[in-house]
Amino acid sequence: MTDAEALIETMGRDARDAATRLAATPTAVKAGALRAAAAAMRDRQGAILAANATDMANGAANGLSPAMLDRLRLDPARVEGVAAALEAVAALPDPVGEIIKAWTQPNGLRFERVRVPLGVVGIVYESRPNVTADAGALCLMAGNACILRGGSEAIESSRAIHAALLDGLRAAGLPETAIQLVPTPDRAAVGAMLGAAGLIDIIIPRGGKSLVARVQAEARVPVLAHLDGINHVYIDKAADPAKARAIAVNAKLRRTGVCGAMETLLIDRAAPERVAKDVVAALLDGGCELRVTPELLPFDARLLAADAEDWDTEYLDAVLSVARVDGVDGAMAHIARHGSHHTDAIVTEDAATAETFLAGVDSAIVLHNASTQFADGGEFGFGAEIGISTGRLHARGPVALEGLTTYKTLVRGSGQVRPG
Amino acid sequence: MTDAEALIETMGRDARDAATRLAATPTAVKAGALRAAAAAMRDRQGAILAANATDMANGAANGLSPAMLDRLRLDPARVEGVAAALEAVAALPDPVGEIIKAWTQPNGLRFERVRVPLGVVGIVYESRPNVTADAGALCLMAGNACILRGGSEAIESSRAIHAALLDGLRAAGLPETAIQLVPTPDRAAVGAMLGAAGLIDIIIPRGGKSLVARVQAEARVPVLAHLDGINHVYIDKAADPAKARAIAVNAKLRRTGVCGAMETLLIDRAAPERVAKDVVAALLDGGCELRVTPELLPFDARLLAADAEDWDTEYLDAVLSVARVDGVDGAMAHIARHGSHHTDAIVTEDAATAETFLAGVDSAIVLHNASTQFADGGEFGFGAEIGISTGRLHARGPVALEGLTTYKTLVRGSGQVRPG
Numbered sequence: 001m002t003d004a005e006a007l008i009e010t011m012g013r014d015a016r017d018a019a020t021r022l023a024a025t026p027t028a029v030k031a032g033a034l035r036a037a038a039a040a041m042r043d044r045q046g047a048i049l050a051a052n053a054t055d056m057a058n059g060a061a062n063g064l065s066p067a068m069l070d071r072l073r074l075d076p077a078r079v080e081g082v083a084a085a086l087e088a089v090a091a092l093p094d095p096v097g098e099i100i101k102a103w104t105q106p107n108g109l110r111f112e113r114v115r116v117p118l119g120v121v122g123i124v125y126e127s128r129p130n131v132t133a134d135a136g137a138l139c140l141m142a143g144n145a146c147i148l149r150g151g152s153e154a155i156e157s158s159r160a161i162h163a164a165l166l167d168g169l170r171a172a173g174l175p176e177t178a179i180q181l182v183p184t185p186d187r188a189a190v191g192a193m194l195g196a197a198g199l200i201d202i203i204i205p206r207g208g209k210s211l212v213a214r215v216q217a218e219a220r221v222p223v224l225a226h227l228d229g230i231n232h233v234y235i236d237k238a239a240d241p242a243k244a245r246a247i248a249v250n251a252k253l254r255r256t257g258v259c260g261a262m263e264t265l266l267i268d269r270a271a272p273e274r275v276a277k278d279v280v281a282a283l284l285d286g287g288c289e290l291r292v293t294p295e296l297l298p299f300d301a302r303l304l305a306a307d308a309e310d311w312d313t314e315y316l317d318a319v320l321s322v323a324r325v326d327g328v329d330g331a332m333a334h335i336a337r338h339g340s341h342h343t344d345a346i347v348t349e350d351a352a353t354a355e356t357f358l359a360g361v362d363s364a365i366v367l368h369n370a371s372t373q374f375a376d377g378g379e380f381g382f383g384a385e386i387g388i389s390t391g392r393l394h395a396r397g398p399v400a401l402e403g404l405t406t407y408k409t410l411v412r413g414s415g416q417v418r419p420g
Numbered sequence: 421m422t423d424a425e426a427l428i429e430t431m432g433r434d435a436r437d438a439a440t441r442l443a444a445t446p447t448a449v450k451a452g453a454l455r456a457a458a459a460a461m462r463d464r465q466g467a468i469l470a471a472n473a474t475d476m477a478n479g480a481a482n483g484l485s486p487a488m489l490d491r492l493r494l495d496p497a498r499v500e501g502v503a504a505a506l507e508a509v510a511a512l513p514d515p516v517g518e519i520i521k522a523w524t525q526p527n528g529l530r531f532e533r534v535r536v537p538l539g540v541v542g543i544v545y546e547s548r549p550n551v552t553a554d555a556g557a558l559c560l561m562a563g564n565a566c567i568l569r570g571g572s573e574a575i576e577s578s579r580a581i582h583a584a585l586l587d588g589l590r591a592a593g594l595p596e597t598a599i600q601l602v603p604t605p606d607r608a609a610v611g612a613m614l615g616a617a618g619l620i621d622i623i624i625p626r627g628g629k630s631l632v633a634r635v636q637a638e639a640r641v642p643v644l645a646h647l648d649g650i651n652h653v654y655i656d657k658a659a660d661p662a663k664a665r666a667i668a669v670n671a672k673l674r675r676t677g678v679c680g681a682m683e684t685l686l687i688d689r690a691a692p693e694r695v696a697k698d699v700v701a702a703l704l705d706g707g708c709e710l711r712v713t714p715e716l717l718p719f720d721a722r723l724l725a726a727d728a729e730d731w732d733t734e735y736l737d738a739v740l741s742v743a744r745v746d747g748v749d750g751a752m753a754h755i756a757r758h759g760s761h762h763t764d765a766i767v768t769e770d771a772a773t774a775e776t777f778l779a780g781v782d783s784a785i786v787l788h789n790a791s792t793q794f795a796d797g798g799e800f801g802f803g804a805e806i807g808i809s810t811g812r813l814h815a816r817g818p819v820a821l822e823g824l825t826t827y828k829t830l831v832r833g834s835g836q837v838r839p840g
Binding site for chain 1: 440443444523525529531536538539621622642660662663666667669670671674756774778779780782783784785786787788789790791793794796799800801812813814816817826827828829830831832833834835836837838840
C-alpha cells in the first residue's frame with residue numbers, strides 16, 4: 001500500500017463513520033452547520049483572501065493561463081458569493097427520509113421505499129476554490145460525508161475555505177470528518193481515491209476534460225460526470241423564425257465555455273432560405289466563427305468550410321459547426337452519430353415533430369423551443385448543482401441533492417413468514 | 421484486440437442498434453414477442469430437452485456436483501415453467517415512458533422526467549439455463565438489448581432456449597440482435613464483456629459468489645449485484661414469542677440456499693430466557709446447526725461454540741450463528757460491523773424500537789416482524805426479478821423492470837432563452 005493509499009484508506013474509514021452519523025442527523029442540524037460555515041466564511045474573509053493571494057502569486061509564477069488565474073481568483077464579492085451559496089443550500093428541502101413510493105402486498109406487508117444518503121462522496125476538482133464549499137455543502141445537506149481533493153494551484157484557498165466549513169461542523173456538533181480535504185495536492189491521492197472501491201461510494205470530477213477523462217479511465221469507483229457536451233440545436237422547417245434566431249444565438253453565445261453551450265447547429269433543408277440566412281447572420285454578427293456544410297457557404301463571405309472533425313468537436317468557444325439536414329429524421333440521425341448524450345434542442349411550431357424529437361433523441365436533456373443553456377441544476381429548479389451526468393446509471397442530467405442519495409426499502413409486517 | 425474483444429465489440433454495436441429500435445418499440449410489440457417466444461418454447465420442447473440431455477451427459481462426465489446437475493436439469497414441467505415466466509413478464513406494466521416527475525419553472529419551461537431504457541445489458545450466468553429466457557425477457561420488456569453469456573456446462577440448453585427467443589423476436593418483427601447469446605462459452609468472452617465500457621451499459625452476474633466476485637473485481641462496466649447476504653434477525657426484548665419463533669425458523673430454514681436467508685440471529689440480552697430458549701430449540705429441532713456465544717451454550721447440548729469467523733460467514737446452509745446483544749443499539753452495532761447491507765429484520769412489539777432499527781440499519785431491505793426470506797422481487801410485487809443489488813448506486817434491493825431503466829428530462833418551452 002502506498003502512502004497515498006494509506007492516507008485515503010484512513011480518510012475513507014473516518015468518512016464512513018461520519019456518514020453513519022450524518023445519515024441520522026436532522027435537517028435543522030445540517031442546515032445549521034452550513035449557516036454557521038457561511039458566517040465563518042465572512043469572519044475569515046481576510047484569511048481567505050490572503051491565502052488566495054498566495055495561490056495567485058504562485059500561479060502567476062508557475063505560468064498559469066489568464067483563464068485559470070481568473071477561475072482561481074477570489075475577491076470580497078466572490079467570498080460573499082460562496083457564503084451566500086452555503087446559505088442557499090441550507091435552505092433547500094432535505095431529500096433524506098423522503099418516501100419515494102409506498103405499497104402494500106396482499107399478505108399485508110407494507111413496503112416503503114425511502115430516500116437515504118449515498119454514503120461517502122469523493123470530489124476531485126481543479127482550480128476553482130469555491131468548489132470546496134459548494135460540493136462540501138451539497139454532500140453534507142444530502143447526509144453524505146465527502147473527501148475533497150482540490151487542485152494544487154488552489155490549495156491555500158481551499159484550505160482557508162475548508163477551515164470555515166470545519167467551524168460550521170463544530171458549531172453544529174457534527175464530526176469534522178464529515179467534510180475532509182486531502183491535505184497535500186499530489187496526484188497520487190487522486191489515484192488512490194479512484195481505486196478506493198468500498199471506501200468511496202461515488203467520485204464526482206469537477207474540472208476540464210482531461211481531468212474527467214482520467215477519472216473515467218482509471219476509476220474503480222462509480223463516476224458521475226460528463227466528458228463532452230456536443231450539443232445540437234435543430235431548426236425545423238416549421239420553426240418560428242424569431243425563436244430560431246434567439247435560441248441559436250443564446251445557445252451558442254450566452255456563454256461559450258459552459259457544457260450546455262450549442263456546438264452544432266442543424267438546419268432543416270426544407271426550412272426557408274431566409275430563416276437559415278437570418279440565423280447564420282445573427283451568429284456571425286454576434287462574433288461567432290461558423291464552420292458550415294458546402295451548401296451554406298454562399299450565404300456569407302465570413303463562413304468557413306467545416307471538415308469531418310468539426311461534427312465531433314466541443315469548441316467551448318465562439319465557434320460553431322452548421323449543417324443542413326433532411327428534416328427531423330436527418331437531425332436525429334446526425335445527433336445519434338455525433339452527439340454526446342448531453343443536451344439537444346429542436347425549434348419548431350409543429351407539435352408532432354417536436355414530440356418525435358423529444359422521444360427519439362437519446363440525451364440526458366432534450367428541449368423543445370428553448371435554449372440548450374438551460375442545462376443547469378439551478379435552471380431546473382434544483383437550487384444547486386454538483387455536476388451534470390451523461391452516464392446512464394443512477395442519475396442523468398443535472399445532479400443536485402437528490403442525485404446524492406440512494407434508497408432502502410422498509411417492510412413492515414405483523415409476523416409474516418414466506419410460504420413455500 | 422483479442423478475438424473475444426472483437427466478438428464483443430461486434431455484438432455490442434449490434435446490440436446498440438437494436439436498443440435504439442427497442443427504445444421506440446410499443447409495449448404490445450415487446451409483449452407479443454415474449455408470448456410468441458413462449459409458444460416457440462413449447463413447440464421446441466423436444467429439442468430443448470434433447471439439448472439439455474447433452475449438457476447433463478457432459479456434466480456427469482465432467483464430474484459436476486449433484487447440486488449443479490439439478491440446477492442444469494430441465495424436464496417438461498421446467499420448460500413449461502420457463503414458457504409461463506415469459507408470458508408473466510409480457511403481462512407486466514411497461515416502465516418505459518412513465519413520467520416520473522413533472523414540474524414547471526417560473527419562466528414557463530415545463531419539465532418532465534421520463535423513464536427510458538438503460539440501453540445494452542450484459543448478463544453473465546452459470547448453469548441455470550432458464551436465466552437465458554428470464555433475463556432476456558426482462559431486458560426486452562424494459563426496452564433493452566442484451567448480451568447473454570451462459571456457462572459452458574449449459575451451453576446446449578441455452579442455445580435451444582435462445583432459438584425460441586429468436587422465434588419470438590422474428591414473429592414480432594424485432595431484430596434478432598435484441599437478445600444475443602455469446603456463441604462460445606470460453607472465459608475470454610466474460611473478460612471482454614467486463615471491459616466493454618461504452619458498449620455495454622451494465623453487467624448483471626447471476627450465479628455463485630466466485631462469479632460475482634470476479635465480475636466485481638474486473639469490471640470496467642457498472643455492475644448490479646450482491647456478493648453476500650449476511651442477513652440478521654434481531655429478537656428484541658419486546659418481541660412476541662410466537663412471531664419470534666416463526667420468523668427465525670422461516671428466515672433460516674424455509675430455504676437455506678437463497679440470498680435472503682438469515683445467517684445470524686441476534687437475541688436481546690433483556691429478552692426473557694424462555695423466549696430465547698424456545699427460538700433456539702425450534703431451530704435445532706428444525707435440523708439447524710447453531711454456533712452460539714458462550715452465554716447461550718448451556719441452553720442445549722446440541723449447541724456449538726461460535727468462533728470469530730462465524731459472524732462474517734454466509735453459510736447458505738442449515739447452519740446459523742447466534743449472539744446475544746444489548747438491545748437494539750447492540751443489534752445495530754453488530755449489523756454495522758458484520759452485515760453485508762442486504763436484508764435485516766427486527767422482531768418486536770415496540771413500535772419505537774422498530775422504527776429505530778428501520779432507520780438505523782443501512783441495508784437494502786430492512787424488515788419489521790417479517791421474515792428475511794421476503795427479499796425477492798416477486799414478493800415485493802415486481803412480478804419478476806433480475807437480481808438483488810447491494811450496491812448503493814442506481815438500484816438497491818430486488819431489481820426488476822424499473823431497475824433496467826434510466827430517465828431523461830424533456831423540457832418544453834415557447835422560445836425561452838437563458839438570461840445573464
